[in-house]
Amino acid sequence: MMTVTAPLPHPGLMRTTPPPALESTAMPRILAVGTATPETAYSQRELVEILGIQDPRIAGIYLNSAIERRFLTLPQPDGSGVPPREDTGQLLAKHKTQGIALGTRAVQECLKQAGADLSDVRYLCCVTSTGFLTPGFSALLIRELGLDRHTSRADIVGMGCNAGLNSLNVVSGWARAHPGELALMVCIEACSAAYVFDGTMRTTVVNSLFGDGSAAIAMVAGTEPDAATDQPPTPRVIDFTSCIIPEAVDAMRYDWDSSQRAFSFFLDPDIPYVVGAHARMTVDRLLGRAGLRQSDIAHWLVHSGGKKVIDAVGVNLGLTRYDLRHTTGVLRDYGNLSSGSFLFSYERLLQEGTVRPGEYGVLMTMGPGSTVETALVRW
Secondary structure, eight states, X not given: OOOOOSOOOOGGGSOSSOOOOOOOTTSOEEEEEEEEOOSOEEEHHHHHHHTTOOOHHHHHHHHTSSOOEEEOOOOOOXXXXXXXXXXXXXXXXXXXXXXXXXXXXXXXXXHHHHTOOGGGEEEEEEEXXXXXXXXXXXXXXXXXXXXXXXXXXXEEESOOTTHXXXXXXXXXXXXXXXXXXXXXXXXXXXXXXXXXXXSOHHHHHHHTTBXXXXXXXXXXXXXXXXXXXXXXXXXXXXXXXXXXXXXXXXXXXXXXXXXXXEEEEEEOTTHHHHHHHHHHHHHHHHHHHHTOOGGGEEEEEEOOOOHHHHHHHHHHHTOOTTTTHHHHHHHHHHOBOGGGHHHHHHHHHHHHTOOOTXXXXXXXXXXXXXXXXXXXXXX
C-alpha cells in the first residue's frame, strides 16, 4: 500500500503562469457521481481461506496485490466449507440480479447528489463487461426505476475496463446535442459473475484482482452552474483521445474456455508494461490539442487496473504518489472495478474537497484492445 508521509503543495500552486482557459457552455458538465457495492466484503486473506487455497504461490498473488478487501457476491460454502462452483447459467443470473440491484442504487445516489429526480432523466447509457443480456441493463433499469418510457438509451457491452471513458464520450455527445437535458451513464460490473475457479495461475490473477461495483454520473450541457449554491465546482468535459494497440489485441480477453465450459478472463503478464509504454503518447496528444502542458494538470484519475499497471503508468507519466492517491486507494479498498473504477476515484476526489475552479484534470482508463483512453476536464 502506497502512503504519503508528508503534506504536498496543492498541484494548482506549482505553476507560475496560468494555463489557457478552455470553457464553453456547449461542453457538458458532470453534475454528480453515485456509487454502489454489494453488502458483502472480504479481505484478501479471508478469500484465501474461503476458497481453500493451499498453494503458497497462489496465496501469494492474493496477499501481495496491494488490495486489502473487495466487495463480492459469492455462493454460500457447501459441506466442505468451500463455495460451490457456479455454472454459466448461474453466473449469468448473478450478473443480471446484481447488475440491476447495483445499477439502481448507483443511479439513485447519483441523482440525489445532483439534486435531480428520476423524471428529469432523458438519456441512459449502461456499461458492462461481466455478462450478456438482451434486453440489456438500459431497458431493465428503465423498468426498475420507473423512468419515462421515452428515455433514449444505449448499452455498451464487452469493451472492458476502458469502457467507462468510451461511453462518457458517447454520453457527452448526446448531451451536447440535447442542451439542458439530463443524461446518465452507469457502469455496472458484477465481476464475481465472471469468475472461473480452476486452480490455474491464469484465473488466479483475475480472481485475486476484480471486485463488484457500480458507478453512475449525471451530465448536462448548455447550462451554467447555479452561483447561488454552496455546491463544489462541476467540471466540463473538454476532449477525449484514444490509443489502441492492435499488436496487443489478445493481451486482455474475456472469451470461452472450452476446458472449463465457461467464459473466462485472460490477462497477459506483460500488459502493465504495454499499457504504460503507450500512456505518454496518449496524454501528450490530449494535452497538445488543448494547448496545455502536464504541469497544468492538477488532478489525475487513473483506472485502478492493478498494482503493476498503476506503477507502469505512473513511471511513464512521471506521476507522484499524491497524483495517484485515489487510484491506489480505490484498488486497496475495492480491487479492480473494471469500467467504473475511475468514477470511484472521482467520487473520492470530490469528497476530499481540494478541487478549485479553473483547475484541469485528466481521466484515464485502460483495457482490452489493448486500449488507453483519456479525457480532459476543467472545473
